[in-house]
Amino acid sequence: MKTVITSRENHTDSLMDPRFGRCAFFCLYDEDTRETSFLENAGKEQSGGAGTLAAEKMIELGVKKVLSGDFGPKAKDLLDKFGIQMVVIRDHNQKISDLIAKLQG
């Protein structure tokens, strides 16, 4: 199952990015193959509609679960409609590698 964690930098030692639509990078993690990759967020500088764009990217990539600090109303609506699970992580001081370890069980 494909999962995305919003990330500040493009490596697993980075802290997670609490924003969704305007996060710096998306960390793509495949829970079955355990492979990790990073994608720069093209919409991070946008003044509006960043949430919609990011949500559309998730849909395009076939992502089923997204971990972030918060989701804006436009992102929430779209992700809900497409049945993509949203997870709000409360402790933002976690590294990508920590979160991946938690997902692994």
Place this chain on the structure above:
Amino acid sequence: MPRRKHPRKIVAPPGFKGYRPYGIAFEPEEDVELLYEEYEAIKLSDYDLMPHHEACVLMGISRPTFARIYESARRKIARAMAEVLPIRCVYGNVYFEGKWFVCGRCDSLFTLPGKEFERKCPVCGNGEVGVLENGPEKENAG
């Protein structure tokens, strides 16, 4: 090709995966598939006693569409009873009103699109999950 169906909004899926007849001497060979939106139509009309014109607004569909879904639901249930078949609830063309849950162990908030009866934290796998009354905005304000 007929036009695309509008996705139906439902508040919560049924609290069961299906119904089986008991006290029967044989094993049914097939089952009746009840869609989530059909269950919702029955619940709003026959349990909440809501008039059709209100229920269709709640589900985000037109009155004729609601009437069709409701009729389909009743016929399926009637068939299940008359032909003694189990009822199985299946996903259908729906999206959820976005109910949020909170994990008792790691404090994460999450949605469970389409899987609200399998309540498990997606981060730590813990089963102690509570329902959030107001959504994550109020929680994050702190």
